[in-house]
Amino acid sequence: MFIFRYMSKFREQEKLEKEVNKAPSKTMGPAEVDVPSPQKYLLKHSKEPKLPEKKQFKYEDDELHSTPPIPGRTDQPLMGLHTNKNFIKTNAVENIMAVPKKPQLGYARTKKGDKQLLENSASCFRCSCIPCIQSILFTDYGQTPEYLIQRREEVKKAQEEYDHYVKERMREGAMKQLSxxxxxxxxxALKKNWDHLHHQYQGLSVVTDTAPKKYRKERLEQEMKQLETDVELTERHKTIYIANN
Structure with missing residues (x-):
């Protein structure tokens, strides 16, 4: 019995392609790359970036703003120049006759004080007072802000709902109003109770060296504080409703 091994019909073609693609690259790289020369070996720091040559810094307008050169030793200054001008008197007359400079009008446009100057202030604004300027620049100057109007409406609506609730409860007989x-x-009565507790508190011992003394002092302070809260609440509200239980 003979066993035949499978032989691809592309075997010869594959061997040819392998030789063509692999044989030229058996050296140090593909054939199209030049072999490095032994004389051009890699030097130390040759791959690091190099700075350009140092040049003297010079402004573009140096010639316009440069100071004049220092006079030489042989240069002679101008001598014998005199003037009869009285600088003190001249300066005094100029300051007296000078017209004061009017500041340019402006306004603070933010809460941090950022100033915005007004252009053509002399022609646009006859009056330089701040309210006049604000009334011209801001259309909503002097009017109630929107958030205050909204807040007022919310408070009014809440009060109406509360009044309606109270009326309904009083109609059902579940609540009544104190006269x-x-x-x-x-x-x-609340104030009288507070005076009574306060009199007891004043009679306590100065030194609280035992647990009962400490407990009694804390109890009196707590009851007095509760009475103070009730008195303040009663005095603050003129209309008081209580439940009929």
């Missing part, structure tokens, strides 16, 4: 006399009596 002025009842409110006054409650307020006086």
């Amino acid at each position: 002025g006399e009842e409110r006054h009596n409650i307020l006086q």
Whole structure:
């Protein structure tokens, strides 16, 4: 029995392509690359970037603003020049006759004080006062801001809803309003209780060296503080509603 091994019909073509592609590159790289010369070997620091040659710095307008050269030793200055001008008197007369400079009008456009100058202020604004300038520049000057109007509407709406709720509860008989006399009596009773506790607090020992003394002092302070809160709340609100339970 004979076993035949499979032989591709492209075998010879593949061997030819392999030889063509591999044989020229058996050296140090492809054939089209030149072999480096032994005389041009790699030197130290040859691949590092090199700075350009140092040149003397010079401004473009040096010639316009340059100072004149120092006079030589042989140069003679002009001698014998005199003037009869009285500089003190001349300066005094110029300052007296000078017209004061008017500052240019401006306004602060931000809260940090950033100033914005006004162009043609003399022709545009007859009056230089700040309210007149602001009334011309800002159309909403002197008017109520939008957020305040919105806040006022929210407060008004909340008050109306609260009044409606109170009326409904009073109609159902679940709440009633304290009269002025009842409110006054409650307020006086709260103050009387506070005076009584305060009298007891004043009679406490100065030294709280035991646990019962400390506990009694803390209890009196807590009760007095609660009464103070109730008195303040009652005095602040003129209209008080209580639930009928």
